[in-house]
Amino acid sequence: MSHTDRSMIRSVLTAKDLESFIETYKIPEHFSPTLPGPDDSAECTPDRIVLYTLAFSSCGVRYPLSSFKIDMLRHFRVHFSQLHPLGFMRVVHFELSCAVVSGEPSIPLFCMFYKLISNGD
Structure with a gap:
C-alpha cells in the first residue's frame, strides 16, 4: 500500500x-x-x-509496544501493518536476544544483523 x-x-x-x-x-x-x-x-x-x-x-x-519497537518503526518510517509477521518476529527475537545477554537493543545494533527492505513504494 x-x-x-x-x-x-x-x-x-x-x-x-x-x-x-x-x-x-x-x-x-x-x-x-x-x-x-x-x-x-x-x-x-x-x-x-x-x-x-x-x-x-x-x-x-x-x-503497548516496547520503546525499542516504537523507535524501530519510527526509524524505518513504517507502520506495524506494513511489516510481514516473520519480519516483525525477527525484531522481537532481536530484542529478546539482547535481554538474554543483558544488553540494550538499539537501532544501530539491529542494523548490524538485519536489513529491512521495501517491497514496492
Missing part, C-alpha cells in the same frame, strides 16, 4: 467499538485512545500513533 493509499484510509469504528476494543485489549487510559474525526486520515504524527484494530485480532499483537 502506498503512502497516498494510506492517507485515504478512514476509520469505521464507532465510539462503542472503541470502548469495547480498549476493554478487550486492556489499553491503558494514559494512552488516551481516540477515534479519528470523520475527515481525518490514518496518519501518524509526532504525538500520536495509528493502530489498526485488525492487527490485534488477526495477528495477536499486544500493546
Whole structure:
C-alpha cells in the first residue's frame, strides 16, 4: 500500500467499538485512545500513533509496544501493518536476544544483523 493509499484510509469504528476494543485489549487510559474525526486520515504524527484494530485480532499483537519497537518503526518510517509477521518476529527475537545477554537493543545494533527492505513504494 502506498503512502497516498494510506492517507485515504478512514476509520469505521464507532465510539462503542472503541470502548469495547480498549476493554478487550486492556489499553491503558494514559494512552488516551481516540477515534479519528470523520475527515481525518490514518496518519501518524509526532504525538500520536495509528493502530489498526485488525492487527490485534488477526495477528495477536499486544500493546503497548516496547520503546525499542516504537523507535524501530519510527526509524524505518513504517507502520506495524506494513511489516510481514516473520519480519516483525525477527525484531522481537532481536530484542529478546539482547535481554538474554543483558544488553540494550538499539537501532544501530539491529542494523548490524538485519536489513529491512521495501517491497514496492
